[in-house]
Amino acid sequence: MNTIEQLSQTYDKKQPKLLEDYLTFLRFKSISADSEYREESQACADWLKAYLTQSGFQVEQWDTAGNPSLFASYHSSAKNAPTLLLYTHYDVQPIDPIELWESPPFEPLIKEGLVYARGAQDNKGQCFYTVAALKSLIEENGGLPIHIKLIIDGEEEIGSPGLTKLLQTKKEQLKADYVTIVDLGILGPDSPAVTLGCRGIITMDVIVQGTRGDLHSGSHGGVAFNPIHALIEILSKLRDPQGKVLVPGFYDDVAELSADERKLLALEFDQAQYKKEFGSEATGGEKQYTPFERAWLRPTLEINGIYGGYSGKGFKTVIPAVANAKISCRLVPNQVPSKIGQQVKQFIEKNTPSGVQVTVHVHEGGGPGIRTAPSSKIVQAFATAYGEVFKKPCQFILEGGSIPITNGLREASGGELAMMGFGLATDQIHAPNEHFSLDRLKQGFLTMARTIALLGENKS
């Protein structure tokens, strides 16, 4: 019997050991964006592998050119058991600006019910409650009521380039009735929600080269073409003051939401609360749309980094040789990542003033926007579990972020998709002082365990 009450008692009993294991997991510096952390990432994968093996899983390491992925499976002895493929990741974002962290990012700190560490939420926290729920169900019940396949990606934060390539060759192993991405969130600590889709992404680097080397801005100022000026000229043409992206064709394929779909979504946005939480009103993006529409239903073009010239203390009167920008576009269903990448690249090349050279590297590893049906069995099972854990009806939401692997994973597995998780917008993921709450760690455990139980009960 796996009621919420029983699961809760089990969790409380196991909590000290689970917490210890969670903190161990957080200590690995598994940053995928920087190859200097390759060994630490492998150590993290090794630890997970041992943990899952000990829990009763068959575990394979799937090697890539970068960090490996883990594939773990558990065969249920139940008759006619369906298969659920769960996806999480163990890699994390870089830690800069390091000076803004109040505690070291890889030395987890528990303070007032919150765990502070890089990856505390994204995605080690969510990965851990998933693994812990599976382990606990096996320990308490002697097995699982359904077949489980588990992928723990090592490169999600850089767009899953390795796993993406493996999906085709691993199709047979990945076959499942349901596939669930465990990397999402809820709108508030008391707002249970299943996510019905997320935006896609395509990223690129822009490099503007002026003279061969840096020059003195006195002797050469007004003579040499400063590539920072050229970069500003280019980037200023990408969006208008109303936040509309001016790249031709950018919005051509955007799928509009039906009235029914729109009705289902929780679209009310609290500006005052946003300002309180983040220190500024939600005035980014296309002014003609509401904030949730801008975050969920509209694509973006965002400059994630810009750098050129002197950035140190004091002043340096330099005309730099090079200026750079990093750009990402968040995409909605029907937009094709590679097509958008090429459109932006061509627009930049066309708008580069003469006297400088521009290079645009569109990165591999993007992914399209995703939507799934609220009526599917897997979405309904999660919605029921969330409702039982929170003792209130479950909402349906979308996610503005991207999990580029989702589409490929859905296609490779052939399963019905659900997206779930326990992140909050205030968790500071991808930023200094990332944190996750102990409450949500438990809620995640309960929701995951209860959903598996529900899928087992409904298996006929």
Add this chain to the structure above:
Amino acid sequence: MNTIEQLSQTYDKKQPKLLEDYLTFLRFKSISADSEYREESQACADWLKAYLTQSGFQVEQWDTAGNPSLFASYHSSAKNAPTLLLYTHYDVQPIDPIELWESPPFEPLIKEGLVYARGAQDNKGQCFYTVAALKSLIEENGGLPIHIKLIIDGEEEIGSPGLTKLLQTKKEQLKADYVTIVDLGILGPDSPAVTLGCRGIITMDVIVQGTRGDLHSGSHGGVAFNPIHALIEILSKLRDPQGKVLVPGFYDDVAELSADERKLLALEFDQAQYKKEFGSEATGGEKQYTPFERAWLRPTLEINGIYGGYSGKGFKTVIPAVANAKISCRLVPNQVPSKIGQQVKQFIEKNTPSGVQVTVHVHEGGGPGIRTAPSSKIVQAFATAYGEVFKKPCQFILEGGSIPITNGLREASGGELAMMGFGLATDQIHAPNEHFSLDRLKQGFLTMARTIALLGENKS
């Protein structure tokens, strides 16, 4: 007797020891922009102080809030001797981007007649041939034919804030008939030239603050206002595509050059040679002017640094909390630095979109544009010496760079101004792989020594 031939023989005789001393001078990491180098800078000043004392100078250290200046004086026994006040500096620019240096910036390397080091030219090279010429004249002749006062600034590269404040209180000591700035250049290795003026400068930092902390560009993209976008919007309004600065009033006080002055100047510019030397054509600045006009007779607004968001390897999908820019304006005579600073600041504040906060810090330590008369005794003495050293007529040029202390020094000393030096545009000052040639080190020595001799001969 101090003919060019005699001075040349003297230099050749002393060269090995002089070179050793020059390299010692270059090894001090006297970067003024970063207070971490304060001790190294003091050590550099101490070394200079000992060197000048040994040569027969009275030396005082003038303390400031930052690096000290040195004031050295030599009283001539000649009757009715005039006084020449010479200005150089011992501080240097920062060394980044360090990865582009082919040899360590503070370990001087001599290669094919060139000395590579930070400050090799600007201004330790020029400071050193000045000091060496004075030392040598005293050693060879038992004294100097004119009174010499020498200021060696420790903060020129950050706008001489300390020395500027001292000028008023040190007026009596600074009194001189002539004042000469030894921090300028020539148009080519075989083109002797005295500089008749330079541009002024005012610098500032621009800080755009969005949300309280960095945010994830998925969940918050299209919702939070990205301060990089706001910064680009602001900066793109500062100049038009023709390079004209759009800040109201920016050009109001610009002094036009008379036809006579224009005739005197060497205004021919070699685009092909520039492209060969610097890898790009001279297409910066106001398109309606020629390159030398843009460098010498027109003010600029230049972005010397821009930074915000992620700049590391790979990609980070962040919306940063803050984006920054460093701006300098080069000014021509009659433009008032503080007024221009305020105009730019107000323009930026007025053009900041709602949803972000902007702060503009206009720095102290700027200076106005400078012009001096080609007919003055001191300019003519240098022109004669240059002509004798190069055995061809001396040109008159202007300098696009700034020596902010010049105006204050001229006023405090009450002397006639000349500006001279042996820099070339290809010396990579303020950039990686800065260098100076041994040939020009000697030419500088000869020109300085010969000018002093000429001023002594004409003293009646």
